[in-house]
Amino acid sequence: MEDVAPTIAGPDPEPSPERYSDNNLENEIDLEEVRKILSHFHYRDFQEAQELILSALQEINEHFGWVSFDAAEVVAAHFGTTATRVYGLLTFYADFRTEPRGRHFMLLCHGMACYVMGSQRLVENLEDVWGIADGGTTADGELTVQVVNGCLGVCDRAPICKLDADFFGDLTPEKLNVAIRGTIAGRGSWRDAHHPVPAGSNHDR
Amino acid sequence: MTDRLQSHAAFNALQLAAQTRWNEMWEGNRLIVSVGVDSSSEPKGALRVLAACRQALAGTDAIVREVSGNGAMWMEPTVEIKRPGEPPVVYGWIGPDDVPALLAGALQDRAVGVRGADAFGEIPPLGEHPFFKHQQRIVMEDFGVIEPDSIEDAIARGAYNGLIKVLFEMTAEEAIAEVTASGLRGRGGAGFPAGIKWESGRKARARPKFVAVNSHEGEPNVYKDRRIHEGDPHKILEGMLIASIVCGAERAYNYIGGEYPLAIKRFRKAVVDAERLGLIGPNILGSGKDVEIRVRTGGGAYICGEGSALMYSVMGVRGQPRTKPPRSVEEGLWKRPTILNNTETFANVPAIINRGGEWFSQIGTPTSAGTKMMTVQGPLKHVGLVETPMGIPMRILIDEVWGGMRDGHQFRGVQTGGVSAGPLTEEHLDYAVDFDSMTEIGGMLGSGGFVVFDQHVCPVDFARYLTAFNRVESCSKCVPCHRGNPALVEILDRIRLGGGSREDLSLMERTSKHIIDLSLCGLGQVAPMPLLGMMKMYPQDFLDHIDNHLCAAGACPVSATATLATAAD
Structure with a gap:
């Protein structure tokens, strides 16, 4: 993939509206499914219910790519709390999204290791070439980026990004653009990186 | 396979079987x-x-x-x-x-x-190999040796021997005395002696009590705790169990950053296996002691590495620190006494119980005993996770363990203490890496994350990056941190764009002092430290930007005509 597309070209200047609505549909949150996920979260007392809210939100966020206000209401009902409290958690913690993801999802590491190896240029490149900043989605709905302030832990290949399920290391702006174009041309989606929680996990502990 | 073990003898039998299987595997001809x-x-x-x-x-x-x-x-x-x-x-x-x-x-x-x-x-x-030559591994002893998903492997290598000791052979006082004698200090950054914390936890009268492990690790350059979960989760689990038993806690929490799926998966597997064998739960091995383990995951907020914020996060609310006292060991999770330590601290405990505090205190320096796991990033040849005795000179770490600079990269400095301290330059490389030596010169051991940077990194830009990190990650509870860090970023941007003046330097110092003096939590109080460190170590770079509109590294968009609006945010 390194050698394809030698020039930098941004996304199609005229994105087709149909595809975006497709993507939205794909990410729509089926509240029945939310209830099914929540049914794994048993609690015996008030304390345990409170402790499990974040884990449940994590799993819903993983499953759908975001958590809607409607879903937050369902979560609140399950744990016997208020939707505003749950929504307050969603906006406080960086891992949660309150808007749908595009078809592809990129975690761009902007930890210190990646910074000293030049990730600032990658962040700028995303804005210049693709028109997206942290948390944003391209106009055609193909790519959502989340800039990670923590660390993806692959520091010897810094700067690094995770595009759907694949990692790309030793990045330059050019290599990043090639990687993004390759991913968009491919058939994958952010769901490829989904980490299902193993069966029999101890949610209820 | 095996059912819940009911006694010490049953554990011994299982251990013997595991050891036999282990030895046969390595001595066999497969x-x-x-x-x-x-x-x-x-x-x-x-x-x-x-x-x-x-x-x-x-x-x-x-x-x-x-x-x-x-x-x-x-x-x-x-x-x-x-x-x-x-x-x-x-x-x-x-x-x-x-x-x-x-x-x-x-x-x-x-x-x-x-x-x-x-x-x-x-x-x-x-x-x-130079990468391994200076290392002494206690926590990382079995990394790459055991299968982290196999409790049999861990038991064959001696896991849970320390637990057996505190269950059947030692009193709680003796166990805490060993931890105190070892000189083990908290590995999360503050370096508070673990023995003292455990002692006050044991003496706390309120019930129930809890133990909590801080495996959040939100710093932008540290991944050691994640790797303990991935390499040897049973070490952490055993440390948690020992702490719970000697302090009388009935429940132990491990709070893991939600962005580490493999760490969570392997630790959960360890918990499930240990519970199956009866090492967790009611009446552990027939000793009458009960400990429950709960795994909780975070949501990617740096502030949740702060003790009280972590506890709020476990309790399912926004992780915002509170005033202290009361300390968490008096009033922590669910307003009950909570003994909170870093993952690496707990992972050191089994070895201390097994081999004695005296043995541990001989390693490292008199005031910082033991080993430290350290991570490095930057243009070095042998980037990786190491565990060396405390007190090793920084120069040996960089030049030998981590292999020196890659070709074409010239050493400029090494950022210490994550986003909580300043950098060290060439002349400070002979300082020992331990809790106390580096603080004298504005550095910090912190949680052991070091970032080496080269001539392509501009200290002004780096200071902006570090301050911007604190700006984003501020929990917004205290105004000095919530408003002060954006103000610092704004001034830094002015300098980066060539619009700065010499007054800006003193303005930044004053603003920093406000943040340091008036913020509530440990993270707010150190937020301006990287900036102050950069200003102290590289004053010439700041002056070059201001007086000559010159950025030697070529990283800043310095020019007299640029406006703030063009600054990349």
Whole structure:
């Protein structure tokens, strides 16, 4: 993939509206499914219910790519709390999204290791070439980026990004653009990186 | 398989069986292939290497194991091969396509070393490689040796011996005395003596009590705790159980950053296995002691590494620190006494209980006993996770352990203490790496994350990056931190764009002082430290930006005509 597309070209200047609505549909949150996920979260007392809210939100966020206000209401009902409290958690913690993801999802590491190896240029490149900043989605709905302030832990290949399920290391702006174009041309989606929680996990502990 | 063990004797029998199986495996004449899979090797294709090994050896009696990496990220993915009658040899840089040649014995040039004391033919022992030579591993002892998903492997290597000791052989007072005598200090950054904390936890009268492990690790440059979960989760679990029993806590929490799926998966597996064997739960091994373990995951907020914020996060609310006192050991989770330590602190405990506090206190320096896990990033040759005795000079770490600078990169400085302290320059490299030495010169051991930077990194820009990190990650509770950090970023941007003046330097110092003096939590109080450190170590760079509109590294958009609006945010 390194050698394809030698020039930098941004996304199609005229994105087709149909595809975006497709993507939205794909990410729509089926509240029945939310209830099914929540049914794994048993609690015996008030304390345990409170402790499990974040884990449940994590799993819903993983499953759908975001958590809607409607879903937050369902979560609140399950744990016997208020939707505003749950929504307050969603906006406080960086891992949660309150808007749908595009078809592809990129975690761009902007930890210190990646910074000293030049990730600032990658962040700028995303804005210049693709028109997206942290948390944003391209106009055609193909790519959502989340800039990670923590660390993806692959520091010897810094700067690094995770595009759907694949990692790309030793990045330059050019290599990043090639990687993004390759991913968009491919058939994958952010769901490829989904980490299902193993069966029999101890949610209820 | 085995049901809940009911007694000390039953555990001994299981341990003997596990050891026998372990010894027979390594002494037998089957081929053993161990692939290092963890969060840093997985992106490099380690899982595909593992699959290729399984496929190539299907139908043979070879044993293919999924171990964790040994910290040497620079040579990942690694595969260890033990052929009958030969010692185990570690090979580096093995891609999925290399597997057939590797198994056929053709890739001898990629053999890095023998895991063991003696050379094998031309292959030297791994311990002679500069990366490993200065290391002494206590926590990382079994990284890459045991299968993290196998409790039998861990038990064969001595896991839970410390737990047995505190259950059946020692009193709680004796166990805490060992921890106190060891001089073990909290590995999360503050360096508070663990023994004192445990003692006050044990004496706390309110019930129930809890133990909590801080495995959040939100710093932008540290991944050691994640790797303990991935390499040897039973060490953490055993440390948690020991702490719970000696302090009288009935429940222990492990709060893991939600962005580490593999760490969570492997730790949960460890908990499930230990519970199956009866090492967790009611009446552990018939001793009458009950401990419950709960795994909780975070949501990616740096502030949740702060003790009280972490507890709020466990309790399912926004992680915002509160005033202290009361300290968490008096009033923590659910307003009950909570003994909170870093993951690495707990992982050191089993060895201290097994081998004695005296032994541990001999390692390292008199005031900072033991070893420290350290991570490095930047343009170095041998980037990786190491565990060395405290007090090792920074120069040895950088030049020998981590292999020195890569070609074309020139050492400029090393940022210490994550986003909580300042950098060290060439002249400070002979300072010892421990809790106390580096604070004198504005550095900090912190949680052991170091970032080496070269001539391409501008100190002004770096200071902006670090301050911007604190700006984003401020929990917004206290105004000085919530408003002060954005103000600092704004001033720094002015300087980066060439619009700064000399007054800006004193303005930044005053603003920093406000943030330091008036913020509530430990993170707010140190937020301006990286900026102050950069200003102290590289004053000329700041002046060059201001007076001459010059950025030597070429990183800042310095020009007199630029406006703030063009600053990249």
